[in-house]
Amino acid sequence: MHVSVVDNSDASVVVTIRGHLDIDSGTxxxxxxxxxxxRPEPRIVVDLSGVEFCDSTGLSALIVGHNRAAAGGGWLRLAAPGEFLQQLLDTVGLTSRLGVYPTVGDALAGR
Incomplete structure (x- = not known):
């Protein structure tokens, strides 16, 4: 798995994940x-467009991140999951809870 972070001028952060998000890479x-x-009031978009596989370890990291961001007065939004990951998020009931958006731009704008 490869992870990259891009800071935006509006203090939001885009975390891009590529590959498998599983027990071996969840750390x-x-x-x-x-x-x-x-950071104060963290605003994070996790770009999932390059995630090929995700297990419970990956889902847990996203849930914990979401909860910590909300507790800090911010948010963590998911963007552009592929078909497999979108179905997984729907099946386990996380789509509405975590905020899943079709693109990174939509997630940054909250639309």
Whole structure:
């Protein structure tokens, strides 16, 4: 798995994930989210367009990140999941809870 972080001029952050988000790589995502969740009122978009597979470890990292962002007065939104991941998020009931958007731009704008 590869993770990259881009800071935007409006203080939001886009975290892009590529590859498999599973027990072997979940620590990388957790560490990355820990870094950006430490900011005041964190506003984070996780770009999932390159995620090929996700297991419960990956889902847990996204849920914990969402909860921490909300507790800090901010948000964590998911963007552009592929068909597999969209179905997984729907099946486990996370689509409405986490805020899933079709594109990174829509997630940044909250639309």
């Amino acid at each position: 990388t995502l957790t560490t990355t989210l820990d870094q950006v969740l430490g």
